[in-house]
Amino acid sequence: MLFDEYPTRTEDPLEMVERKDPVVHASNGSMVRGPLGEKALGRYRRDGFLWFEDLFSDSPLMTELLEDLRALERDTESLRNENFVTDRHSGALRSVFGIHEISERFDRLTRDPLVLGMVRQLLGGDVYIHQSRINDKAGFSGGGFNWHSDFETWHSEDGMPRMRAVSASLMLTDNNEFNGPLMLIPGSHRHFVPCQGATPTNNWKESLKDQRIGVPDEQALEALTQRRGIRAPKGGAGSLLLFECNTLHASPQNLSPWPRANAFFVYNSVENGMQQPYGGTAPRPEFLATRERIRELDMLNEGGTVAMR
Amino acid sequence: MLFDEYPTRTEDPLEMVERKDPVVHASNGSMVRGPLGEKALGRYRRDGFLWFEDLFSDSPLMTELLEDLRALERDTESLRNENFVTDRHSGALRSVFGIHEISERFDRLTRDPLVLGMVRQLLGGDVYIHQSRINDKAGFSGGGFNWHSDFETWHSEDGMPRMRAVSASLMLTDNNEFNGPLMLIPGSHRHFVPCQGATPTNNWKESLKDQRIGVPDEQALEALTQRRGIRAPKGGAGSLLLFECNTLHASPQNLSPWPRANAFFVYNSVENGMQQPYGGTAPRPEFLATRERIRELDMLNEGGTVAMR
Numbered sequence: 001m002l003f004d005e006y007p008t009r010t011e012d013p014l015e016m017v018e019r020k021d022p023v024v025h026a027s028n029g030s031m032v033r034g035p036l037g038e039k040a041l042g043r044y045r046r047d048g049f050l051w052f053e054d055l056f057s058d059s060p061l062m063t064e065l066l067e068d069l070r071a072l073e074r075d076t077e078s079l080r081n082e083n084f085v086t087d088r089h090s091g092a093l094r095s096v097f098g099i100h101e102i103s104e105r106f107d108r109l110t111r112d113p114l115v116l117g118m119v120r121q122l123l124g125g126d127v128y129i130h131q132s133r134i135n136d137k138a139g140f141s142g143g144g145f146n147w148h149s150d151f152e153t154w155h156s157e158d159g160m161p162r163m164r165a166v167s168a169s170l171m172l173t174d175n176n177e178f179n180g181p182l183m184l185i186p187g188s189h190r191h192f193v194p195c196q197g198a199t200p201t202n203n204w205k206e207s208l209k210d211q212r213i214g215v216p217d218e219q220a221l222e223a224l225t226q227r228r229g230i231r232a233p234k235g236g237a238g239s240l241l242l243f244e245c246n247t248l249h250a251s252p253q254n255l256s257p258w259p260r261a262n263a264f265f266v267y268n269s270v271e272n273g274m275q276q277p278y279g280g281t282a283p284r285p286e287f288l289a290t291r292e293r294i295r296e297l298d299m300l301n302e303g304g305t306v307a308m309r
Numbered sequence: 310m311l312f313d314e315y316p317t318r319t320e321d322p323l324e325m326v327e328r329k330d331p332v333v334h335a336s337n338g339s340m341v342r343g344p345l346g347e348k349a350l351g352r353y354r355r356d357g358f359l360w361f362e363d364l365f366s367d368s369p370l371m372t373e374l375l376e377d378l379r380a381l382e383r384d385t386e387s388l389r390n391e392n393f394v395t396d397r398h399s400g401a402l403r404s405v406f407g408i409h410e411i412s413e414r415f416d417r418l419t420r421d422p423l424v425l426g427m428v429r430q431l432l433g434g435d436v437y438i439h440q441s442r443i444n445d446k447a448g449f450s451g452g453g454f455n456w457h458s459d460f461e462t463w464h465s466e467d468g469m470p471r472m473r474a475v476s477a478s479l480m481l482t483d484n485n486e487f488n489g490p491l492m493l494i495p496g497s498h499r500h501f502v503p504c505q506g507a508t509p510t511n512n513w514k515e516s517l518k519d520q521r522i523g524v525p526d527e528q529a530l531e532a533l534t535q536r537r538g539i540r541a542p543k544g545g546a547g548s549l550l551l552f553e554c555n556t557l558h559a560s561p562q563n564l565s566p567w568p569r570a571n572a573f574f575v576y577n578s579v580e581n582g583m584q585q586p587y588g589g590t591a592p593r594p595e596f597l598a599t600r601e602r603i604r605e606l607d608m609l610n611e612g613g614t615v616a617m618r
Binding site for chain 1: 448449453455456486487492527530531534535539541559560561562564565566
């Protein structure tokens with residue numbers, strides 16, 4: 001077993017520890033240049049996320065991306081695949097993983113020069129797609145997601161060594177106060193909150209529907225929210241959220257009539273590839289954590305880049 | 310069986326109908342005078358609710374009321390009583406009914422001159438307490454409430470003849486964006502939305518934990534929210550919400566660390582006393598719908614009125 005900087009899923013509870021990795025990474029000691037200015041970088045260091053309301057709202061691609069999702073929702077054949085996760089109660093689509101391998105439009109989006117430029121800046125150089133997905137919440141019935149750090153899961157269940165990944169989340173529909181918007185705890189990315197309890201075999205089959213293992217205890221959540229509260233960015237389809245892999249987040253159920261769907265592209269540094277899972281379980285499937293099909297994303301050399309704006 | 314102005318709980322679906330009762334009632338043809346001005350009355354007619362942010366926030370009684378609730382939460386003996394409803398998942402207190410018969414402080418509150426003055430104005434004269442309760446949502450675990458009109462239940466399961474009741478809801482804690490605040494559909498009180506499906510025997514034992522029967526269909530909710538959206542008033546402990554008995558409302562789960570507790574006093578006109586339940590089931594217990602212990606509330610003749618401010 002490798003030495004573990006971030007032990008978690010232990011039998012006995014462990015204390016919260018300080019983050020051991022930079023928030024904005026550098027390549028060979030010097031920051032990567034890109035579209036984000038010092039003020040935005042400072043906010044990302046402080047909060048663990050950046051919100052760009054309506055950044056891509058005027059792009060004609062937005063309608064097409066939503067069309068692709070609506071087609072997948074109706075695709076009863078695909079719903080049986082393991083990378084399609086359905087809602088426990090309604091049976092409707094909850095998540096679809098590997099969306100960039102299913103839809104050519106979503107694939108092109110992973111190479112959008114503006115997003116990729118920001119991500120390379122945050123991660124300090126070359127990156128690849130570690131995971132992609134859409135989280136979909138049907139009107140009236142879409143279920144919520146419990147509090148968690150993605151890194152905590154990716155580290156223990158997938159073997160991601162360091163905190164050097166970022167999620168770019170594109171709103172495919174409006175995210176408003178009532179349709180189950182993503183909530184984040186500002187500043188929580190600066191702490192690693194270990195979670196108690198061993199990971200059961202094939203935990204992901206449960207956790208993708210309703211996460212129980214890998215949820216921080218209430219004392220830790222209370223301490224972290226006491227400092228800076230909770231934030232739930234709201235905006236139209238085409239808004240973009242960049243959030244650090246260790247930022248604690250959750251989202252409530254959707255009791256409104258308005259569907260909510262967000263796409264997530266998780267970019268990981270090429271220097272942070274998967275090892276054996278630190279929690280000792282077998283690696284999860286490729287659609288949850290890329291191991292084999294790693295493809296460095298280079299916006300200059302790849303054809304077919306998207307100009308979202 | 311009495312002629313039913315508002316049929317519901319039928320085997321086949323019924324269409325939404327216009328409300329057949331006034332929203333602001335008059336006594337012998339003339340409006341009752343009181344603390345609400347024309348503008349506030351007009352808003353109540355249009356929206357079906359009135360929000361008074363922090364109206365009683367400075368009252369020393371607020372702390373005492375919350376103390377009474379915290380004592381009830383710890384009272385494991387009482388938790389077994391039928392008027393104490395626990396959360397299906399966490400086992401924590403979800404609702405306590407008949408709070409004005411349990412706590413002398415809450416009882417006094419039902420005769421607060423300002424609240425009673427407003428309520429008499431809205432209902433056109435003398436009133437009594439039809440039901441009182443606290444809905445309590447523990448941090449991290451408090452469950453939500455599905456969309457419903459109180460009147461739809463009170464009419465079919467309790468025999469309330471007309472729409473001539475109002476709920477006064479006092480926030481006992483902060484109600485914020487994240488701790489499961491009450492959501493209302495403005496204008497929905499102007500329509501009666503029949504609900505499909507017969508009422509099972511002792512339905513209340515289920516519905517107080519998780520309402521399934523008496524929930525409007527999605528088409529009706531969508532049509533009503535399309536016009537005027539959804540509103541979730543936010544404010545500190547001591548804020549007051551008055552909402553018409555037929556205004557559709559719901560509330561999401563509480564994923565935040567901040568507990569949310571709201572007290573509800575349902576005032577009914579003395580001219581609108583319970584008949585046999587229109588849905589044909591046996592009357593529900595007294596703590597859900599007062600039949601025997603009716604006591605007219607008169608702020609002038611009762612000792613011990615509260616001056617909340």
